[in-house]
Amino acid sequence: xxxxxxxxxxxxxxxxxxxxxxxxxxxxxxxxxxxxxxxxxxxxxxxxxxxxxxxxxxxxxxxxxxxxxxxxxxxxxxxxxxxxxxxxxxxxxxxxxxxxxxxxxxxxxxxxxxxxxxx
Numbered sequence: 001x002x003x004x005x006x007x008x009x010x011x012x013x014x015x016x017x018x019x020x021x022x023x024x025x026x027x028x029x030x031x032x033x034x035x036x037x038x039x040x041x042x043x044x045x046x047x048x049x050x051x052x053x054x055x056x057x058x059x060x061x062x063x064x065x066x067x068x069x070x071x072x073x074x075x076x077x078x079x080x081x082x083x084x085x086x087x088x089x090x091x092x093x094x095x096x097x098x099x100x101x102x103x104x105x106x107x108x109x110x111x112x113x114x115x116x117x118x119x
Contacts, residue, residue: 039082042099049108056112086111089118 043060050058063073063081076085079097086094086107093111096103 038099042082042101042104045101045104049105053108053112055115056108088115 046058046060050056061069061072063069063078076083081097082099083095083097084104084107085092088111093114094107096107
């Protein structure tokens with residue numbers, strides 16, 4: 001089964017749950033204690049999208065929460081937050097930074113449709 005995953009990279013920890021492959025991910029239902037105006041502005045929209053697109057897995061990765069997440073951000077080359085990464089069948093398909101809602105919606109739509117086409 002093909003799937004699409006959207007990883008939202010942020011900073012500053014707030015309630016945690018265990019996530020994919022040992023990386024700790026914040027629940028989309030948790031309270032947001034994120035730094036930065038752009039991150040604060042876009043996060044509620046990401047939560048909306050996660051409800052509108054139930055077939056897409058949305059994961060909020062708090063990049064400065066632990067040595068594990070700092071290492072992941074370094075390996076991914078994350079230099080600015082928020083950063084969005086889209087994976088199709090566990091392969092990185094697209095990434096971009098910034099809080100542009102239209103760009104985010106376009107990417108979610110595009111990669112959700114691509115995932116459906118792969119099934």
